[in-house]
Amino acid sequence: MPIVGLLGLVVIAAAGGGIYYYGYLHPPCTNCSVPSHRLYFMTATIFEAGGFQIVNGAYLNQTDAPSFNPTSGPNLSGVKHQNYTASGTTINAIVGDTVTLYIFGVNSTDPAQVPRLQAHGFSMTPYVASGVIPLGKWYSVTFIVNQAGTFPYFCTITCSAKHYLMVGNMVVSSG
Numbered sequence: 001m002p003i004v005g006l007l008g009l010v011v012i013a014a015a016g017g018g019i020y021y022y023g024y025l026h027p028p029c030t031n032c033s034v035p036s037h038r039l040y041f042m043t044a045t046i047f048e049a050g051g052f053q054i055v056n057g058a059y060l061n062q063t064d065a066p067s068f069n070p071t072s073g074p075n076l077s078g079v080k081h082q083n084y085t086a087s088g089t090t091i092n093a094i095v096g097d098t099v100t101l102y103i104f105g106v107n108s109t110d111p112a113q114v115p116r117l118q119a120h121g122f123s124m125t126p127y128v129a130s131g132v133i134p135l136g137k138w139y140s141v142t143f144i145v146n147q148a149g150t151f152p153y154f155c156t157i158t159c160s161a162k163h164y165l166m167v168g169n170m171v172v173s174s175g
């Protein structure tokens, strides 16, 4: 791969004789044939109320990740990113991608939710051993995918009678 493919340079302004460059770690990804940093926005609630749901996806077009805190979630204001439609439960990526998941824990009103539930869990071998998604708050994790294949993820906390169905997949292609 030519070096410019790894470090895309965009001339932002040449006013006044000065030339300014903005360096991307990767070029902005429009069809994603090169590794990118993907953001996935998800919700987690008991299976009877929807289970894991992907709300949206985005390519991050800057080096720094959005600021994040568990109460307000990711802050995308001023962050260079490109949204793309993502839904269902399948996280898509290609080998070399950095993937950041933002998952909000939804406190279900469905009586199937076990009493006094505090959180859902998140595990996806080999990338996430044991995450905790508190109800009413955000959980985030970032990892780099380094092999093609299908990687199941699942909730690790017994949250309803159909807890075992609270699952999804990450499908990684070789690019």
Ligand SMILES: [Cu+2]
Residues within 6 Å of the ligand: 045, 046, 119, 120, 121, 155, 156, 157, 158, 159, 163, 166
């Ligand atoms: Cu759960």
